[in-house]
Amino acid sequence: MSINRISIYHLETLLWIERLGTFSAAAERLNTTQPAVSARMRELEQRVGATLFRRDGRGMALTPAGRKLVRDCAPLLREMEQALLGSGGFGEASGVVRIGAGEIAAASCLPPFVAELKADMPGVGLEIEIDLTANLIQQLLTGRTDLAFAAGPIAHPALKTSPIGEVELVWLASPAVAAAFAGGAAMLPVWSLASHSPIHGRMREAIAASRIAQKSLNLCNNARTMIDIARAGGGIGIFPRPMVRGEVESGALVEIAAMPALAPVEFHVAMRVADTEPVLTQIFDRAAKLNLAAARA
Template structure:
């Protein structure tokens, strides 16, 4: 029986167990859903028992399947560790899916990816830029392997390493600030258009809390899902917004942005995150390298 079970059978089993569907496992392993189904049938025929049961769209492990998968998970991790110890990361192969928010993507991601490619030139990196809330769900579900996320990270399913905080500032464009200085007496901030990242973002929550503590009366809140565009809108005097200081530091120095009087915002903490109990040596090495990052 042993010599009729190939490594790809075990790898297929583990990815279905992690991702929950044959289609997701097929995408992850760069094959087709019929191929995944065939591998499962072959493995079940060799073992003599069913590994999965269907519940809606998801495939759940049976009682025996759960026990077998747990044993295989430990053996698979040991095998990968042994192979990497023999070959080193320079010859490692595979596909690693990385999620990242736009702030870290602009500030630190290029250098991080360059370092990873230098260390693991044969590993394929697939990078997805998205909001933390979406990336977090994908990481928990196993659809991505590693992510840079806004904290706090309070999920028992995730392990996080802090990489620094980003100061946030309420800013408006120079031209808008000049107009206000000529028309407003005493420094009171009138009802200006407010811009922010889209509602599911952590930055939207920071903005809402800051507005709650201010004396502004129900301002019109406009949203944009792209930080760079948001910065350009504010620079063109489209209103005011909470912006990451490290992304606009040079433009503040040039006078393109002016602080909004009496408006403050809390800094945002960022973390490198993997799933709790992650045992892929390549992913763990990425987490180790990410611990050395310092935003700003």
């Protein structure tokens, strides 16, 4: 065994392959190419003198020797990272952290959280992607993102989560549409987020309990666009209050009275259980202390 020729990046690459399941996912996480990852693993196998991977269908799986190396080296790398951070603090941390968030989180708690994070960890690059909850969870599970702010509850054995509060939903329309509805119109267009959004289910239940005609429902996968449609007089919508505060304060949108009550949407922050990097763990712990109610105040 040529231990003096084994570098940290060899072991780090091995651990990310084990965590994410594929060479390509590890390459994306490490900001390199799949051929580079394959080359690192060939070098590592040569230097430890053992086969670490075997072909499993179209993919690769760890051999017993590979699993043992992961088990033995993971704590060592984690301790090394903690030691290095201990000497310089998180202010000296580096790397790239990918954060996924829904539009509601992006409009409430995310901006101040990111600003504070960048102030405390200037060397950590952030990549933020806004998407629907279903997509966020899938991206988190496949390693495309490291942290997700998503509507919950979230239940998956590969993820750990923490609740960060609830967001109130409100019935809104332009003043003209609200007046028409108050006058008895029942065929006005109603807008909801797409079927895989948690708001869609609330919308269906609320419409069934109201005098709105069922066939009036229209779908959109972007809450901001729905708000703009409502402002333009295009119909009624159920919206998260943090996203429409400005429109309500200016009078561009008004609340519709005597409508069925809406349960709030619960939000969680989530990360993979297998991720033990000190920087990512620190960011998750900070995110877990967020309070959406305080962010709305």
